[in-house]
Structures are given as C-alpha cells and as structure tokens.
Amino acid sequence: MIKHLIIITGPTAIGKTRVAIETAKLFNTEIVSADSRQIYRELSIGTAVPPQAELNSIKHHFIHSHSLFDAYNASRFETEAMELLKKLFRKYNIVVLTGGSMLYIEAVCKGIDTMPDVDPELRQSLKTSLKENGIESLRFQLKQLDPKYYRQVDLKNPARIVHALEICLMTGKPYSSFRTSPNKERPFSIIKIGLDCDRAELHQRINQRVDKMIEAGLEKEARGVYPLKHLNSLNTVGYREFFAHFDGEISKEKAIKLIQRNTRRYARKQLTWFRKDVEMNWFHPQDSKNIIEFIQNKIEKT
Numbered sequence: 001m002i003k004h005l006i007i008i009t010g011p012t013a014i015g016k017t018r019v020a021i022e023t024a025k026l027f028n029t030e031i032v033s034a035d036s037r038q039i040y041r042e043l044s045i046g047t048a049v050p051p052q053a054e055l056n057s058i059k060h061h062f063i064h065s066h067s068l069f070d071a072y073n074a075s076r077f078e079t080e081a082m083e084l085l086k087k088l089f090r091k092y093n094i095v096v097l098t099g100g101s102m103l104y105i106e107a108v109c110k111g112i113d114t115m116p117d118v119d120p121e122l123r124q125s126l127k128t129s130l131k132e133n134g135i136e137s138l139r140f141q142l143k144q145l146d147p148k149y150y151r152q153v154d155l156k157n158p159a160r161i162v163h164a165l166e167i168c169l170m171t172g173k174p175y176s177s178f179r180t181s182p183n184k185e186r187p188f189s190i191i192k193i194g195l196d197c198d199r200a201e202l203h204q205r206i207n208q209r210v211d212k213m214i215e216a217g218l219e220k221e222a223r224g225v226y227p228l229k230h231l232n233s234l235n236t237v238g239y240r241e242f243f244a245h246f247d248g249e250i251s252k253e254k255a256i257k258l259i260q261r262n263t264r265r266y267a268r269k270q271l272t273w274f275r276k277d278v279e280m281n282w283f284h285p286q287d288s289k290n291i292i293e294f295i296q297n298k299i300e301k302t
Contacts, residue, residue, distance in 0.1 A: 034099030111184030
C-alpha cells in the first residue's frame with residue numbers, strides 16, 4: 001500500500017490550519033506541523049498557535065514540543081519528523097503536514113544537509129560585529145572564506161551571512177561544502193497543496209491577525225521572554241519589534257505597524273519560495289471542495 005504525505009502550505013495568515021484540519025479529519029489521520037516557531041512551548045500568541053479546541057479536534061505534532069533554549073534547526077527537524085512519519089505511516093496510509101517554514105518543508109521532501117550545531121559565543125560575537133561594524137565587514141569576511149556562497153547569498157540578508165560565517169569559522173570549511181547533497185528518496189508519495197489569494201485579501205488577513213494578537217496579549221507575552229531576547233529562537237517577527245519598543249527605540253504604535261509590515265514581507269518571501277516549486281498545486285483557502293477532490297484523484301492514480 002502506497003503511503004501519502006499531504007503537504008498544505010502557503011504564506012502566513014492564509015488559513016493553512018483550517019484546511020489541514022479539514023483534510024486530516026476527512027482522511028482520519030494526524031497532522032505534523034512544519035512551523036519553526038510554533039514548536040516552542042514558551043510562545044503561543046505571536047506564533048499563532050491554533051486554539052486549544054482546534055488542537056484537541058485532531059492530533060498535532062511539533063507544536064509546543066521544544067524549548068526556546070533548544071538549538072533547533074531544519075536539519076534536526078528532518079531527523080525528528082522522518083522518525084515520526086515512520087511511526088505514523090504504520091497506523092495510517094495518509095498523513096498531513098502543514099506549515100509555512102520553507103526549509104522545514106524542504107527538509108522533509110528532499111532532505112537537508114546536516115549542519116553542525118553553532119557555538120552560542122561565536123554567534124553572539126558575529127552579531128556584535130554586525131551591530132558595531134555593519135554588514136559590509138561580514139560580507140568581506142564571507143567573500144574570503146566562501147566565495148562560492150558569497151556569489152549566491154542575498155547580500156542584504158544579515159541572518160544568512162551570519163549563519164554562513166558561523167559554519168565557516170566553526171568547521172574551517174566553506175559553508176557551501178555542506179550544501180551539496182542530492183535529494184533523498186522518500187518512502188512515501190508527496191502531494192503538495194499551496195494556498196494563496198489576491199494581495200489585498202492576504203494583506204487584510206495579515207493585518208487582522210496582528211490586531212487579534214495584540215488583543216490577545218502579544219505585548220505581555222513578548223515582555224515575558226524579553227530577558228531571553230538574545231536567543232536566536234526569538235529573532236522573529238512579532239517579538240523583535242516589541243523588544244525594540246521595550247528598549248525605548250520605538251513607540252508601541254510603531255512596533256505594531258512594523259509587525260504588520262514585516263509579516264507582509266515574510267509572506268512575500270514565502271510565496272516567492274513556494275512558487276518556484278513546480279510540484280505545488282495552488283488553491284484559494286476557501287476552495288475546500290476542489291482541494292479534497294484534487295487530493296482524492298491524486299491518491300487514486302497512484
């Protein structure tokens with residue numbers, strides 16, 4: 001019997017959770033979350049963890065499963081998710097995976113190169129250098145250590161540059177040398193469902209979600225983890241803007257506006273990434289009937 005992994009993805013706030021739950025209920029199966037922030041048990045509001053009633057309606061995995069202090073990445077997610085899927089496919093012929101973390105989804109579909117854990121002191125040193133000397137000094141360093149990746153990386157993205165330098169400096173090898181593995185074979189078929197809508201509707205969804213997060217107490221949640229703001233797990237939209245507010249750099253109103261703007265930017269980044277995938281099948285999030293019919297037809301043909 002062929003096993004099927006149904007992936008339901010798309011930009012933030014598009015409505016992935018609802019579609020995933022509907023799909024999982026129809027096929028009487030469980031949901032694996034591919035969200036790089038919902039895994040942290042200390043966070044709920046700013047990571048848009050589904051309400052408890054929704055979590056209770058169907059079994060979810062990788063939500064509130066780890067701590068902010070865990071050194072977690074896409075490589076580790078691949079290992080843990082593949083082990084979980086092996087167990088789930090003993091019980092079910094179909095499993096649903098949903099989320100918007102691009103690398104986490106790619107790790108399950110294709111595999112990802114195993115990156116060594118990064119030394120926290122080295123990471124902090126590079127972040128300090130970025131803050132004090134600017135991104136240009138880090139670009140120069142990366143160009144010397146890994147010219148191949150330097151030609152590929154988005155030079156305006158400090159997080160990518162810092163991460164590449166972490167690996168270069170810690171291992172003595174170019175970061176690009178860890179990114180050469182071929183796609184891994186998976187013992188299940190993959191059906192990819194992408195959710196999207198027009199930009200005005202998506203932006204409205206995002207702004208409304210941020211407003212609801214504020215009403216639900218995002219500021220209080222962010223203040224609770226503020227002493228841990230140095231952790232990479234908290235370098236994310238919704239928290240770093242409030243951290244800047246707590247530091248006296250911006251007003252609360254400005255922080256909220258930035259959360260909305262930065263969330264819209266992240267959504268564009270997600271869509272750019274997912275649209276490159278020729279295996280993705282696109283639907284409006286309200287088009288449940290056609291989504292289910294499409295999945296059923298795909299399964300019947302395999």
